Amino acid sequence: MSEPILRATGVTIGFPVTRGIIFQREVGRVQAVDGVDLELHAGETLAIVGESGCGKTTLARGLVRLQSIDAGTIEYLGEDITRRSGRGLTDFRRQVTMIFQDPIASLDPRMRIGQSVQEPLDIHGIGTPVERKRRVQEAMERVGLNPEHYNRFPHEFSGGQRQRIGIARAVVMEPRVIVCDEPVSALDVSVQAQIVNLLEDLQRDLGLSYIVIAHDLDVVRRLADRVKVMYLGRVVEEGTGEQVYTAPRHPYSSALLAARPVADPVRARSQQRIVLEGDVPSPLNPPSGCRFHPRCPVAQPSCAQEDPRLEHAADGHGWACAYPLEP
Amino acid sequence: MVRFLIRRLLGGIFVVLVVTLAVFVLFGPVLRWNSNISPARLYAGKNPSPEQIERVSALLGLDKPYYVQYGYTLKRLVLGPSQEERERVCPGSTAAECDELLGRFGSSFAKQRSVDSLIWTHFPVTLSLTFVAAILWLLISIPIGIISAIRPRSIFDRVTIVFVLIGQSLPVYYFGLLALYFLAYRLGWFPLSGYEPLSNPGQWLYHLLLPGLVLALQFAAIYVRITRSQMLDTLSEDYVRTARAKGAGETRVIVRHAFRNAMLPIVTMFGLDLGLLLGGAILIEVTFGLQGLGWLAVQAAQRLDVPTTAGIVLFSAIIIVAANIVVDIVNATLDPRIRLE
Numbered sequence: 001m002s003e004p005i006l007r008a009t010g011v012t013i014g015f016p017v018t019r020g021i022i023f024q025r026e027v028g029r030v031q032a033v034d035g036v037d038l039e040l041h042a043g044e045t046l047a048i049v050g051e052s053g054c055g056k057t058t059l060a061r062g063l064v065r066l067q068s069i070d071a072g073t074i075e076y077l078g079e080d081i082t083r084r085s086g087r088g089l090t091d092f093r094r095q096v097t098m099i100f101q102d103p104i105a106s107l108d109p110r111m112r113i114g115q116s117v118q119e120p121l122d123i124h125g126i127g128t129p130v131e132r133k134r135r136v137q138e139a140m141e142r143v144g145l146n147p148e149h150y151n152r153f154p155h156e157f158s159g160g161q162r163q164r165i166g167i168a169r170a171v172v173m174e175p176r177v178i179v180c181d182e183p184v185s186a187l188d189v190s191v192q193a194q195i196v197n198l199l200e201d202l203q204r205d206l207g208l209s210y211i212v213i214a215h216d217l218d219v220v221r222r223l224a225d226r227v228k229v230m231y232l233g234r235v236v237e238e239g240t241g242e243q244v245y246t247a248p249r250h251p252y253s254s255a256l257l258a259a260r261p262v263a264d265p266v267r268a269r270s271q272q273r274i275v276l277e278g279d280v281p282s283p284l285n286p287p288s289g290c291r292f293h294p295r296c297p298v299a300q301p302s303c304a305q306e307d308p309r310l311e312h313a314a315d316g317h318g319w320a321c322a323y324p325l326e327p
Numbered sequence: 328m329v330r331f332l333i334r335r336l337l338g339g340i341f342v343v344l345v346v347t348l349a350v351f352v353l354f355g356p357v358l359r360w361n362s363n364i365s366p367a368r369l370y371a372g373k374n375p376s377p378e379q380i381e382r383v384s385a386l387l388g389l390d391k392p393y394y395v396q397y398g399y400t401l402k403r404l405v406l407g408p409s410q411e412e413r414e415r416v417c418p419g420s421t422a423a424e425c426d427e428l429l430g431r432f433g434s435s436f437a438k439q440r441s442v443d444s445l446i447w448t449h450f451p452v453t454l455s456l457t458f459v460a461a462i463l464w465l466l467i468s469i470p471i472g473i474i475s476a477i478r479p480r481s482i483f484d485r486v487t488i489v490f491v492l493i494g495q496s497l498p499v500y501y502f503g504l505l506a507l508y509f510l511a512y513r514l515g516w517f518p519l520s521g522y523e524p525l526s527n528p529g530q531w532l533y534h535l536l537l538p539g540l541v542l543a544l545q546f547a548a549i550y551v552r553i554t555r556s557q558m559l560d561t562l563s564e565d566y567v568r569t570a571r572a573k574g575a576g577e578t579r580v581i582v583r584h585a586f587r588n589a590m591l592p593i594v595t596m597f598g599l600d601l602g603l604l605l606g607g608a609i610l611i612e613v614t615f616g617l618q619g620l621g622w623l624a625v626q627a628a629q630r631l632d633v634p635t636t637a638g639i640v641l642f643s644a645i646i647i648v649a650a651n652i653v654v655d656i657v658n659a660t661l662d663p664r665i666r667l668e
Contacts, residue, residue, distance in 0.1 A: 097572065100572075
């Protein structure tokens with residue numbers, strides 16, 4: 001395969017836990033993301049799934065440098081951008097943009113949407129004012145907004161339209177990569193499909209690569225070429241959508257897939273359910289050995305001691321489990 | 328917009344009406360029953376005879392039932408003094424001379440002047456003081472509040488919080504006296520008291536700077552707090568993160584996105600505080616010998632000058648109602664989410 005557009009190696013992101021009001025001291029660190037590798041190739045969609053608190057949003061923010069990274073590197077087109085700042089970082093942000101989860105809160109309520117979409121062009125000083133406005137209107141048209149609504153305010157739009165504004169803002173820079181953090185989870189189901197279609201159309205027309213962070217497995221199935229399953233800050237399984245969905249090897253992935261609601265009640269009744277006991281353990285004090293072992297239905301005594309590494313089969317399907325499920 | 332204004336104005340007029348009623352009841356019947364203070368007696372001079380009091384009563388219309396008196400008060404407030412009254416009180420004088428003696432708010436008992444002319448004499452002092460103080464407190468508090476919010480829990484932030492607490496806790500009259508003693512009396516940097524009209528801008532500012540600063544510090548303390556907490560709120564908003572993702576620099580993020588949204592509640596509070604202060608900053612005016620509305624109110628109350636006291640109360644109420652309406656309009660222009668219909 002060709003050189004990836006975006007490559008992350010061993011990315012680790014932690015948050016300090018502090019005690020004390022006047023004299024603060026660090027008493028520990030929550031490892032939200034712990035040594036994650038990923039590669040994103042041109043024109044492909046990579047999905048990262050997992051339950052709340054598994055670190056997927058933190059990883060997304062780290063990838064666009066909205067969050068500082070403790071260890072590991074991020075390379076864009078072979079160049080290390082982990083420590084870039086100032087101009088270099090600004091240039092990177094022209095190429096890699098982001099779509100956020102909550103389209104209502106992500107738009108400045110006091111900015112007209114045209115201004116909001118145009119702001120990246122202003123910041124990066126692209127084109128003349130006339131050209132900028134034309135590009136904004138093109139982007140609005142491309143995402144299915146009426147360009148005449150340039151001077152309206154965010155509160156005048158519906159949830160789906162606001163997400164379209166967010167997408168217009170992300171594509172107006174003509175980026176190579178868009179990181180989508182839960183792009184549809186705040187929307188009505190009927191609107192979700194429209195936005196998913198829009199993302200697919202944009203990918204085809206503009207040759208974009210996506211990193212999609214989601215917890216909705218059906219949306220991921222539809223969008224993603226490759227899937228990574230995260231648990232407590234680590235990747236526990238990765239592979240093509242086909243591999244992960246039809247033949248999950250890690251017990252966590254299989255439990256996650258089994259928890260998916262099924263529309264057909266007959267099939268739903270016949271389906272075997274794997275119910276995980278308990279909550280996700282605190283990342284402040286992760287379990288020893290395999291991080292999943294306290295909740296794992298097939299855990300063996302050795303799982304409490306040995307931390308399994310991510311192993312790959314010949315077809316690229318990878319899992320981090322000492323006792324993987326049979327395909 | 329026009330409909331909103333009309334509705335808001337009608338509401339404001341209603342509030343003012345209620346205030347006039349309250350003022351009338353408090354300064355008329357209640358004062359009379361409770362303290363046995365009769366306006367006629369006060370007006371009649373020293374040791375008046377019962378006949379004199381009766382004559383004054385008739386002259387002032389105090390022998391009429393209360394509802395007639397209230398009706399007359401309202402009529403005079405809206406239309407001004409009647410022609411009949413003008414001819415009775417100031418026969419043969421020009422309209423301007425007569426305005427000195429008669430006005431919408433009535434006439435002072437203590438001075439041979441109308442309450443209106445007293446208010447218009449003293450109001451510029453209060454207006455100037457409020458103006459200088461307001462500019463000072465915004466200049467002090469907003470930058471400090473923003474810096475504290477950008478670096479929460481930093482040394483700067485903590486020191487600020489201590490000063491805010493001190494500023495909020497020190498009463499202005501105490502702090503004002505300290506400032507007067509050290510800065511004006513011992514060091515001689517500022518005048519000890521008094522007011523110079525705006526016709527001499529240098530002297531005007533020189534006389535207002537110290538009282539303005541003392542007043543400003545009190546308010547700045549509160550405004551630092553709001554600015555800080557509002558900025559902390561908006562800085563954690565998703566649209567601020569969006570702005571950063573767009574590649575915006577910190578200055579742009581803070582000024583264009585965070586502060587523009589954080590200032591909405593600050594503007595609201597600022598408008599209401601201005602209204603409140605314009606009704607007279609009693610403590611500071613008395614401390615610094617500035618003869619503004621607050622000072623006038625204290626004088627009038629001490630001399631049992633009922634019409635003047637009542638007039639100032641009513642005047643302040645009108646200003647506060649007006650400030651509320653202005654705040655609503657300003658908010659609607661600043662925040663596109665607020666629709667005035």
